[in-house]
Amino acid sequence: MIRPSSIVPPASNLSVLTDRSREIFRQLVDSYLTTGEPVGSRQLSRLLPMTLSPASVRNIMQDLEELGLIYSPHTSAGRLPTELGLRFFVDSLLQIGDLEEKERARIAAEVEAASKDHDLEGVLSEATSLLSGLARVAGVVVASKENVRLKQIDFVRLEPERALAILVADDGTVENRVIPVSRDLPASALIEAANYLNARITGRTLAEAREGIEASRRAAERELDELTARLVEAGYASWAGASAESRQLIVRGQAHLLEDLTAATDLERVRLLFADLETKTEVIDLLERAEQGEGVRIFIGSENKLFSLSGSSMIAAPLRDSERRIIGALGVIGPTRLNYARIVPMVDYTAKVVARVVRG
Incomplete structure (x- = not known):
C-alpha cells in the first residue's frame, strides 16, 4: 500500500529537482506501476539512460526521500513512491498515451448503441461497464457536487x-x-x-x-x-x-x-x-x-475522500451539458498502481462520447 506522506515540500523545492533526479524518480515510479515492487538503486542504475553507479543513485534517492517523494517499506528494501510522489509524478512527469483507433471505435459504438435502448442512467451504466472491462478495474459514476469551492x-x-x-x-x-x-x-x-x-x-x-x-x-x-x-x-x-x-x-x-x-x-x-x-x-x-478547460480528475490514495480508501485511486472525467456545466463524472477506481498513461485517455474519451450522446 502506498504510504500517505506527511511531508509536503513547497512547489519551489520540487521545481528545482535536477534532470537526473527527475529521471531517477520517473524510472522508479514507472517500475513500481509495472511490478508493484520496491525499486533498489542497483536496479535503477540499470534502467537509467545515463551511466550512473548504484552509490550515486542511492545518494539521489536519499534526497528524494527527504523531499517526501519516496520511502522505504523496510530497512533493507528498495524504495516506493509516497502518495505525494505519485501526485508529483501524475502532475509533472506522466507521459499520457493515446487510444488506438479500434478502441475509440468500440467505445463510440457501444455508447451510441446504449443510447438507443436506454435512458441517461442506462447509458451511464453501460459506459461504466465498458470502462471497467477495458481498464480491468471497477467503473464508477460520480454525481456532480454543487459548485466545488x-x-x-x-x-x-x-x-x-x-x-x-x-x-x-x-x-x-x-x-x-x-x-x-x-x-x-x-x-x-x-x-x-x-x-x-x-x-x-x-x-x-x-x-x-x-x-x-x-x-x-x-x-x-x-x-x-x-x-x-x-x-x-x-x-x-x-x-x-x-x-x-x-x-x-x-x-x-x-x-x-x-x-x-x-x-x-x-x-x-x-x-x-x-x-x-x-x-x-x-x-x-x-x-x-x-x-x-478539459481535464481528468485523479484522486490518489487518501486524497480519495469519496470512498475513504487510502489504498485506491480514482480517475474520472467531467460530463458537461450543452452549456458546458459539469453535470457529473465518469471514471474508474482501482489500486494506486494503475496504468495512468493508458487509463487517463480512455476515461477522458469515454466521458466525451457520453457527454456528446447526452447532449444529443
Whole structure:
C-alpha cells in the first residue's frame, strides 16, 4: 500500500529537482506501476539512460526521500513512491498515451448503441461497464457536487501554448485541467496570477472568483476614466491612438505636475490602475480558460475522500451539458498502481462520447 506522506515540500523545492533526479524518480515510479515492487538503486542504475553507479543513485534517492517523494517499506528494501510522489509524478512527469483507433471505435459504438435502448442512467451504466472491462478495474459514476469551492489554484506551463490549471478544493480533492495559453505569456504571469488568486479565492467557486474580480476591474475602469478625463481636461495629458485597444495616455508638462499635487496624485493613481487592470485582465482570462478547460480528475490514495480508501485511486472525467456545466463524472477506481498513461485517455474519451450522446 502506498504510504500517505506527511511531508509536503513547497512547489519551489520540487521545481528545482535536477534532470537526473527527475529521471531517477520517473524510472522508479514507472517500475513500481509495472511490478508493484520496491525499486533498489542497483536496479535503477540499470534502467537509467545515463551511466550512473548504484552509490550515486542511492545518494539521489536519499534526497528524494527527504523531499517526501519516496520511502522505504523496510530497512533493507528498495524504495516506493509516497502518495505525494505519485501526485508529483501524475502532475509533472506522466507521459499520457493515446487510444488506438479500434478502441475509440468500440467505445463510440457501444455508447451510441446504449443510447438507443436506454435512458441517461442506462447509458451511464453501460459506459461504466465498458470502462471497467477495458481498464480491468471497477467503473464508477460520480454525481456532480454543487459548485466545488476552492482552497488553492496553481498554473504550470506544460508546452509553449498549453498550461495545467491545478484546482484544490476545500475537501482536499484535486482537479487538473489543461488550458490553452498564449505563447507570449511569460511564466512569471502564471505565478503572479496564482498568487493573486490564492489571496482571494478561498471558499469561492471559479465563477464567484471571476465575478468578484470582474466587478473590481469594472470599478477600476470607472475610476481610471474619471482620473484620465480630469488630467486631459486640465491639459496635463492627451490620448493617442484610434482604437480603445491601441490608445495611449501621453503626459505633458510633467515638471508642472509638481506644482499641482492633486494632478500628480491623480497621475500616480492612473499608473497604478493601469498595472492593476493588466493583472486583473490576465487573471480573468486564465479563470475563464480554467472553467472551460478539459481535464481528468485523479484522486490518489487518501486524497480519495469519496470512498475513504487510502489504498485506491480514482480517475474520472467531467460530463458537461450543452452549456458546458459539469453535470457529473465518469471514471474508474482501482489500486494506486494503475496504468495512468493508458487509463487517463480512455476515461477522458469515454466521458466525451457520453457527454456528446447526452447532449444529443
